[in-house]
Amino acid sequence: MEEKLAKKMEEKLEAPTLNYEAYFSEKALGMKASEIRELLKLVESSDIISLAGGLPNPETFPYDVLEEILPRVIAEHGAQALQYGTTKGYTPLRLEIAELLRRRYGIPISKVDIMITSGSQQGLDLIGRVFINPGDIVVVEAPTYLAALQSFGYYDPKFVQIPLDDEGMRVDLLEEKLRALKAEGKKVKLVYTIPTFQNPGGVTMSKERRKRLLELASEYDFIIIEDGPYNELRYRGEEIPPIKRWDAEGRVLYLGTFSKILAPGLRVAWVAGEPHFIRKLEIAKQGIDLCTNVLGQVIAAEFLKGGHLERHIPRIRAFYKPKLETMLEALDKYMPEGVRWTKPEGGMFVWMTLPEGIDTKAMFEKAVSKGVAYVPGEAFFADRSVKNTLRLNFTYVEDEKIVEGIRRLAEVIKEEMKA
Known part of the structure; x- marks a missing residue:
């Protein structure tokens, strides 16, 4: 038996090598x-x-807190925490996030407006999947988060770059670009920004520019993707609310995460936005991973519920x-x-x-x-x-x-x- 297996392995090694690249899709x-x-x-x-x-x-x-939470999660919520969950996310966690956004930033939001994702990275990919057609114009900061370029780039948009300065995205230059594109009969689909402690720039968009960006979104009819992974990591200076705080029309999709304020290994993040947008993102997520890590969601919910985040x-x-x-x-x-x-x-x-x-x-x-x-x-x-x-x-x-x-x-x- 072993001799036959050895012979087959030799034959396999001597056989012509497959042209592996020929089997990949054009996207791959x-x-x-x-x-x-x-x-x-x-x-x-x-x-x-x-x-x-x-x-x-x-x-x-927070090792000490998690050591206390984990056994209790298994003892009290084990059957649910270890089972498949809903695509939209663990309801107690969505309620806690909604309360957090209302309390911390004054964002009037409910659990209906929130979907849990497997890290913010999945949120970016879902947004690309749901919103971007090939050739759509997507505005990004220059420089911007590399993984956002990768996620959106898979869906073949046309990127337009807007430079940064010490107050974040040059919204005045964005306005000039929007005006020029409109004159050409073109329009922007999405504007992606990390307004607070930008990655990689480290700069923060001023309150005035945030409000002006929202005005431009209404005037030129585009959606703002606001990525906020670093909002809580402020060491000096005055806090500035997320752009979502002033969003009266539902034009802002806000991404948040527990990776920087709890633990990245949980892979628990969220997208908050207008319910119609969230519903379409939920449908897209159903075909990707069915649901986000439920155990991590229950841990995050208990962390928030116990007042540990503050x-x-x-x-x-x-x-x-x-x-x-x-x-x-x-x-x-x-x-x-x-x-x-x-x-x-x-x-x-x-x-x-x-x-x-x-x-x-x-x-x-x-x-x-x-x-x-x-x-x-x-x-x-x-x-x-x-x-x-x-x-x-x-x-x-x-x-x-x-x-x-x-x-x-x-x-x-x-x-x-x-x-």
Whole structure:
């Protein structure tokens, strides 16, 4: 028997190799791996200080509370928590999220307006699936969240980029673009924004611009996709409500998540919006995963119900605030003249701009050889036209490594500037 199996294996190895690519769909052939994920494979060595990732620090996870909640969830809700759930999501959790949005941000919303998703990433994919036809115009910030470009890009839109400044998206430039497109007989379908502590830019859209964006949405008839994963990670400055707070027409789909304020491994997030939109997203989700991880939903519901989130967020802020300050101080100390960076009031990232002519993607391997890693900025632009930027994360590594990582990066940049 073993000899026959061995012979078959030999025959298989000697047989002509399949043309595997020929079996993929056109969509699959066009898929590309996440550049960030691929780059992170190169920095797994413990000798490299990685300022590249976007991971919450495990020290912020509420282990003590979860140790208390988990046994109770199994004891009191086990039959439901371990079973299939509804596609729209665990009702007690949707009620708690609705109450959270009303209490924290003044958003008048009910459980009918909320659907639970398997991370915000699924929410983005569902929005692309439900709203985007090939050729539809989708406005994004420049730079913007790489995974949003990937999710929406699968549905073949035409991306239009609007630059950022220290107050977020240049809504004045968006208005000019909308006017020009209208003159050409074209219109925008969606505007995607991360208005608070933007990824990768770290900047926050002003209240005035948020309100103006809503006015433009009404005037030019488009939908706003508001991504809010970092809203609670404010370390200084005045809080600004989400755009959804002023949404009188139901034009804003708001994405929220527990990944940054509880634990990313739960994969529990939500989309809040007009019920007709939510219903169509629910139908789309039925064909993807049937329902979001129910156990994670019950845990999140109990976490909110017990008032733990209000007590936990100040701990997260207190943990991350000195890390951001450490990075900004190190940048001031070590970076050469001609290098600029954002000074966020919260979130997880600092965005850096180097002098023209420096390609941060080409520079990446040199940085790794010096023991430091970052994310090249090119991938965050829909047209990939900007080469001299990069993203830094300050939440994950120890404070002393932040300082050393910035020192090493500054040496690499100085060498590039000389060259």
